[in-house]
Amino acid sequence: MSRADEALRAARELLEQEGPEAMTMRRVADRIGIRAPSLYKHLPDKAELELRLIADGLEEFGRALRAADATLAAQARAYRAWGLAHARLYTLMTERPLPRDRLPEGLEASAAAPLLAVLGGDQDRARAVWASAHGLLALELAGRFPEGADLDAAWAVMAAAYAVD
Amino acid sequence: MSRADEALRAARELLEQEGPEAMTMRRVADRIGIRAPSLYKHLPDKAELELRLIADGLEEFGRALRAADATLAAQARAYRAWGLAHARLYTLMTERPLPRDRLPEGLEASAAAPLLAVLGGDQDRARAVWASAHGLLALELAGRFPEGADLDAAWAVMAAAYAVD
């Protein structure tokens, strides 16, 4: 495993276990037994580290959606499940503009494909559904719903609203 | 105008004009003609400054929704319009957990009321609609849709999906 890959793995552990503020260059370096400045022999900057986390995340996320049944309900379930299981990574993946030109070709499309397929290729509808799922998940991850809110019910309403009938 | 209010105004200008990374204690202090440490004579910390920005934002946002017609389409339009007009403030308002106990009583409910009313008080439905609108807006503000994406169409699909018929 290359040093860059080790750093990537360390960054991901720090992110997922302790949150984004723990993912500092010094702590990443510590985890792989070197000093922070030495990281720059293997990576141009921290943005590159985050970019690779995002790319890996998109890859895994796409795989999870592709593994789910080709129905709107199943896709929604898989979407939420993956997001909850990788809360901080999901947030990192979605909170900032995507530098598409620095991402592997077709990665984004591959993650979006399952949902688009379920909706018969209707892009506008796919964007509305994607955004709705993202909104529910993002607000849940940000702790924006009141304590006892029935989020299963909200997801059900969402899925029903977009279901073809 | 109190020093704290001056700081609040300066912080908001910096946030809205130059983005969150420009909203530093030193730049806020600069704008009102004092040094950063002196800010702490008027505010406990930066979190308090952000909290007040959020409170003001929620207040204004609620007013904008209340001023719009009591239809789903009009509420959606007002939601998006306010968010686009105050992009960075909206993001600040929604990206982190809401410290409800430090916010004016009823502020959150007052902002949520118009939408809830349009949906006849159905909380689950209101949460789904709110999240859908938030998702569309958040993704748009984060620059996550491709260049030529027809977002008006996506909003229309969303509004139609939740319309009572």
Place this chain on the structure above:
DNA sequence: TGACAAGGCTAACAGTGTTAGCTACTCTGG
């Protein structure tokens, strides 16, 4: 007049990402 609070200030601390510059090890070419 003396006491006290309010509100400025500078200096400093710990933390962040990052750069400069030095050193040591390893590999390769003559």
Place this chain on the structure above:
DNA sequence: CCAGAGTAGCTAACACTGTTAGCCTTGTCA
């Protein structure tokens, strides 16, 4: 077999962040 080059580590340092300590001046009020 030795020279030179590249790789990858290191420390020191810079500019920035939020924040604290401690000092000093000003205004108010008994």
